[in-house]
Amino acid sequence: MPSRLRSRLHVPKPPARPGNKSDFSYLKLQPAGAQPKPDVRISAQATLPLATGLVRVLDDNHSAVGAWDPHLEPEVLQAGLRHMLLTRVFDERMQRTQRQGRISFYMRSYGEEAVSVAQAMALRPGDMLFPSYRNQGLYMVRGRPLVELMCQLLSNTRDMCKGRQLPVMYHWRQGNIFSISGNLTTQFPQAVGWAMAAAIKGEDHVASTWIGEGSSAEGDFHAGMVFAEVYQAPVLLNIVNNQWAISTFQGFAGGEKSTFAARGPGYGVPGIRVDGNDFLAVYAVTQWAADRARKGGGPTLIEHVTYRAAAHSTSDDPSRYRPKDEYLSWPLGDPVDRLKEHLIAQGAWTEERHAALTKELEDEVGASWKAATQYGTLNEGPRLDPDLMFEDVFKDMPAHLARQRDQLRAERG
Amino acid sequence: MPSRLRSRLHVPKPPARPGNKSDFSYLKLQPAGAQPKPDVRISAQATLPLATGLVRVLDDNHSAVGAWDPHLEPEVLQAGLRHMLLTRVFDERMQRTQRQGRISFYMRSYGEEAVSVAQAMALRPGDMLFPSYRNQGLYMVRGRPLVELMCQLLSNTRDMCKGRQLPVMYHWRQGNIFSISGNLTTQFPQAVGWAMAAAIKGEDHVASTWIGEGSSAEGDFHAGMVFAEVYQAPVLLNIVNNQWAISTFQGFAGGEKSTFAARGPGYGVPGIRVDGNDFLAVYAVTQWAADRARKGGGPTLIEHVTYRAAAHSTSDDPSRYRPKDEYLSWPLGDPVDRLKEHLIAQGAWTEERHAALTKELEDEVGASWKAATQYGTLNEGPRLDPDLMFEDVFKDMPAHLARQRDQLRAERG
Amino acid sequence: MAKMNMIQALNSAMDVMLDRDPGVVVLGEDVGYFGGVFRTTDGLQRKYGEHRVLDTPISELGIVASAIGMAVNGLRPVAEIQFADYIYPGYDQIVSELARLRYRSAGEFYAPVTIRTPCGGGIRGGQTHSQSPEAIFAHICGIKVVMPSNPYDAKGLLISAIEDDDPVIFLEPKRLYNGPFDGDPDKPAVPWSAHARGEVPEGHYTVPISKAEIVRAGRDATIIAYGTMVHVAEAAANALGLDAEIIDVRTIVPLDAETLCESVKRTGRCLIVHEATRFGGFGAEIAATVQEECFWQLEAPIGRVGGWDTPYPHAFEWEYFPGQKRVASALEALMSAS
Amino acid sequence: MAKMNMIQALNSAMDVMLDRDPGVVVLGEDVGYFGGVFRTTDGLQRKYGEHRVLDTPISELGIVASAIGMAVNGLRPVAEIQFADYIYPGYDQIVSELARLRYRSAGEFYAPVTIRTPCGGGIRGGQTHSQSPEAIFAHICGIKVVMPSNPYDAKGLLISAIEDDDPVIFLEPKRLYNGPFDGDPDKPAVPWSAHARGEVPEGHYTVPISKAEIVRAGRDATIIAYGTMVHVAEAAANALGLDAEIIDVRTIVPLDAETLCESVKRTGRCLIVHEATRFGGFGAEIAATVQEECFWQLEAPIGRVGGWDTPYPHAFEWEYFPGQKRVASALEALMSAS
Numbered sequence A, B: 001m002p003s004r005l006r007s008r009l010h011v012p013k014p015p016a017r018p019g020n021k022s023d024f025s026y027l028k029l030q031p032a033g034a035q036p037k038p039d040v041r042i043s044a045q046a047t048l049p050l051a052t053g054l055v056r057v058l059d060d061n062h063s064a065v066g067a068w069d070p071h072l073e074p075e076v077l078q079a080g081l082r083h084m085l086l087t088r089v090f091d092e093r094m095q096r097t098q099r100q101g102r103i104s105f106y107m108r109s110y111g112e113e114a115v116s117v118a119q120a121m122a123l124r125p126g127d128m129l130f131p132s133y134r135n136q137g138l139y140m141v142r143g144r145p146l147v148e149l150m151c152q153l154l155s156n157t158r159d160m161c162k163g164r165q166l167p168v169m170y171h172w173r174q175g176n177i178f179s180i181s182g183n184l185t186t187q188f189p190q191a192v193g194w195a196m197a198a199a200i201k202g203e204d205h206v207a208s209t210w211i212g213e214g215s216s217a218e219g220d221f222h223a224g225m226v227f228a229e230v231y232q233a234p235v236l237l238n239i240v241n242n243q244w245a246i247s248t249f250q251g252f253a254g255g256e257k258s259t260f261a262a263r264g265p266g267y268g269v270p271g272i273r274v275d276g277n278d279f280l281a282v283y284a285v286t287q288w289a290a291d292r293a294r295k296g297g298g299p300t301l302i303e304h305v306t307y308r309a310a311a312h313s314t315s316d317d318p319s320r321y322r323p324k325d326e327y328l329s330w331p332l333g334d335p336v337d338r339l340k341e342h343l344i345a346q347g348a349w350t351e352e353r354h355a356a357l358t359k360e361l362e363d364e365v366g367a368s369w370k371a372a373t374q375y376g377t378l379n380e381g382p383r384l385d386p387d388l389m390f391e392d393v394f395k396d397m398p399a400h401l402a403r404q405r406d407q408l409r410a411e412r413g
Numbered sequence C, D: 001m002a003k004m005n006m007i008q009a010l011n012s013a014m015d016v017m018l019d020r021d022p023g024v025v026v027l028g029e030d031v032g033y034f035g036g037v038f039r040t041t042d043g044l045q046r047k048y049g050e051h052r053v054l055d056t057p058i059s060e061l062g063i064v065a066s067a068i069g070m071a072v073n074g075l076r077p078v079a080e081i082q083f084a085d086y087i088y089p090g091y092d093q094i095v096s097e098l099a100r101l102r103y104r105s106a107g108e109f110y111a112p113v114t115i116r117t118p119c120g121g122g123i124r125g126g127q128t129h130s131q132s133p134e135a136i137f138a139h140i141c142g143i144k145v146v147m148p149s150n151p152y153d154a155k156g157l158l159i160s161a162i163e164d165d166d167p168v169i170f171l172e173p174k175r176l177y178n179g180p181f182d183g184d185p186d187k188p189a190v191p192w193s194a195h196a197r198g199e200v201p202e203g204h205y206t207v208p209i210s211k212a213e214i215v216r217a218g219r220d221a222t223i224i225a226y227g228t229m230v231h232v233a234e235a236a237a238n239a240l241g242l243d244a245e246i247i248d249v250r251t252i253v254p255l256d257a258e259t260l261c262e263s264v265k266r267t268g269r270c271l272i273v274h275e276a277t278r279f280g281g282f283g284a285e286i287a288a289t290v291q292e293e294c295f296w297q298l299e300a301p302i303g304r305v306g307g308w309d310t311p312y313p314h315a316f317e318w319e320y321f322p323g324q325k326r327v328a329s330a331l332e333a334l335m336s337a338s
Ligand SMILES: Cc1ncc(C[n+]2csc(CCOP(=O)(O)OP(=O)(O)O)c2C)c(N)n1
Pocket: A134, A182, A183, A184, A211, A212, A213, A214, A215, A216, A242, A244, A245, A246, A308, A312, D029, D058, D082, D086, D089
């Protein structure tokens, strides 16, 4: 290999590394209200401006403006604020318990709470959700008791996963939330299959699925897009572009020369790029896409522009690969703050109520934690029965697993 | 499942099934010369009209018109005609030998000859080709002796694959043509890797790869697109949309609501949709994309609109799933006829010369066949040594394979 | 009872299940209008409509994934992978998702998907239309693996698979589609209509998953085989005039080790025959289990016959295929060991 | 000689090869700027530039496929798959392409790609960060499979793998990254610096692929193991005071059956230990081969110890892991059989 030649390979570079000043000038932004809201029967091609632009509702003065304003009642917004705040308080507390060694692992959704919360609120309870590991807000909206989530994190005797999954890999059949996989992007085409079945059965439900922008590079993304387009499946396909996939920025997933939403029209699927930190915009876009799907219009690809404010997980240290305080200069702000300011500007909220709500939620989380740890922690009893390890591999336990169960019993004495 | 509800699943339907009149009204066409030819430094987004339109050069009067006319010398066109005709004559003859039971399997490229021939001519010998099984024209242009191709088809003692591959699964290291895989689409991201290496080495070569429109549904397509965009790899990514993938029409690959070329801009990759039966248009588009790649502009996605005039393979009977004579109403005509008529209109060809050329090529193919069969056929000797079966699994034969080779020797007595 | 070849028997199984259970859907490349490249789904779309018998895009990943999603939404998908050699793009969805879903969700979610796929060689298909990948599924916990050797079993096992709430990989030895095959390609082809197991009931019946079958009782040795190799083994034993017990494994997971070991304990000698490459093949698991359970009764090392550890080469099909000669010489070695 | 843990040894192997051969490139998710989630490629991008140490999109399919293309264009890619549990999306490119290229093109094309990937459990990773998938590669002809058990071997074998013109799957038992692990999680961690095999030359050297190593000679039984289990087996044998011969397989394909069988012929007893699920695991191939070659010398059935045939559950890590107790009771059964 002649080393005198200069490589012509293009290597994407994030705008800033540790020690540099943060720089988000690469982000194509638009002011709130700039995007018109088309009829849901619009063709995929005609959504291109939506897919390359940015749907925003909340402006810099905390007002809701433009065609995408969903005109939600203050009670709905207050509920949204509560769910987002609960998500954040929950995340912070669980992060701390991990640092204390009481759970083995945790992943926060800090800075991205609007995505899950606004979307879950805009969907119906019968709609089926296929989340990634960073969508805990869905559980808050659908009302799963915190204790049950915590018991999963603790792998204790009430763990919904019976000790089999890493923390945060929840599922909830009754609440129509699918089981989270450790393998990225697999849920994306599965959601399409679920939606195809809803269509085959002539039912009115839609499916919604979430992946990170990094995960969109997997082949599963493509399979999901192609099947969704071919069968016009009633499904919301969400890419949460939080700018980072562990240590690689969104340019390594293909975000340099196009937006992720713009892939939609290429496939014949409408695409919308939305300010993922704008509760109202996310709500409106979700409502629009769900309405479209229910009316037989098929799938919509939604890119949520947001920022992963926390580390990837408790195993990660982002100060090794990006400026420590990058989140402070994120141009789309904080989703909780923005909704709070909007409510205050509307006269439907105060700093005092906010402080009180925060305290209330912290207490709720604290009390739930206390309750959850009664059922055991990873290191302290009571513990799940190890016999459970051999169940649910198959519906009925085959002979060789029964033998191994007995062998383990003997081993444990 | 309540069977009284009506399914809302959309199921793509081809315009015509056996017994129906052919109908190509779904095809979005444009007249020759309609598309402007942009500078190769154009952004991916700006290629959208090229990706949804249709680049054509040869008009209905057999003239070359518009900005994409590559202005080729008559000698070049005559060479192109010869290669296409040779491809066709070769295909026809091999089809017949299969029917006579002398080779086990064959796949023709009838109706699609312009794609491989014009592209191979527009590229340089040092450019690396990653074909599918329907690109035999590449071999004609690069000049591999027909006897060598035939020996592969015969799996005889001079088979380049040493008896290991199905017919048509050629390769040619010296001619820079990669080994064909039975597994669809795998070559697509491999070509991108090859191009990345060329860029890393600072070399000037480009890679070019071909898949069918049906094959574009595989995850490998997506990986190829993402890697090509991220690293701006110097590669031509060709989708040969011949309307059919065995029995399913292009709507089942996602062609109903968008073009295949239009996926390019979605990914941030320029896309061009070209009349695949127009030698001049294919040539020009290829030249443009290769020039772009060599100048550091990165990948181009090219959709060739053509028609699979023959059966999928000798194992297939298309009259079971499409009108028998559909090809006769294919609106983009026949690539050989069109180039021939263009040359005649230019005064650089005659019916007589065409007939003579046809005869010459038939004789050449006939003589090659005679020569090839000297080296054995699948059923008649001489045969390859079965010991070869155990070679090239690894570079050096490990002990267990040597033992198996000896065991087979004993078995054969 | 009707005469059916294996294709007709499989078609009949799907027909019966599409009719009985409105949740059953059939999907795959070319399976709908065309009826499949082997015609296994012929006529089903005409009968049940294009919303229950679906042509799909060419994406094995998408076929498996969408089937999982459909199954989670209450359907019972029967997915075809056109050739077993093309199942690998769907491998992650099978291994990480289909096989794991029940376990990781503690039983709340599960996906009763059946994946049918033609396997094995002997049809001049070359290395990408001849593979037998059962071992790479057998090692994955959470998925059942089945391979029939005749039309009667094929229909009964496929109905069992579709009715099973666990996912099933259903491998169809394509060389047996039209008739039994004893490994001799020069003999005239025999149709299933001339074979007892070509008698197949028209309606619903099941053959249980996880039960091996003693095809032929014998005292001198036990031959354990499945798929095409059951017939080859029988022919080889006959040619040697050996009183061998021949067992058709039928279900690879969960394996009916009891039936196998009980036989070997009686005969003291065991040969395992499969078409897949030998190294790391499923025969190794059988051999390891049999030697463990029957060590004290064994009179000779357990033999294994399989495909050579090379890809399946187009021109050397019959040198590659583990035919009667290879089985017979392994049997001779087995019987003479002492 | 320097003291290195396994991560440093692997890093050093890549460093040496990047330096010696301008065709060597390293690629994978997070391997570039960040240096890998286990820091195995730490510092390499800084030293060799971002055109030789590449961060990639999150697509294991794309990583393997692009590595194949690069290799065909004269480079020598070392690809990292972040966890072995995530290798399946690349399985088709590995099985159908990487492993087959040389064969199908009769040697004209080949792809000297090394795929490194951390495997095995014991780090509280749950079912998707703990798998040991060697068996699904061992069964695929055309690809070598290696698993080291200590820093010295890790570096020497990785250099051999990179220099090898055949593709190599290089499995790194991640529980051994920082120190030897004997299966007892309650004991304080021991660093490699306290172990003889933590002495690693800084420069270029190789450990040959396809050679097993007798880690400890012994007369009473042969324990065959690889990866983490070498250390567990040693501890279990010590605890029992058993004079066992312990063999580290090191290379799974091509298997050094000779060394294994020669030992078993001497000891007459054999236990095989691996971390992967037992059913259809690579231990089956070893057992099948050993019983075939050593039948007349065997004094007891060959034992196999592996992970249970379930996914690797987060909360039951140590009940799942085949630790000293499980190995010891298998050894006791092995020694008492008669
Ligand atoms: C198939 C697969 N490959 C790799 C990983 C390891 N991994 C876990 S999360 C992650 C990054 C995902 O980034 P992104 O999709 O952007 O989601 P985010 O974490 O930003 O929400 C990686 C590479 C995995 N879990 N699965």
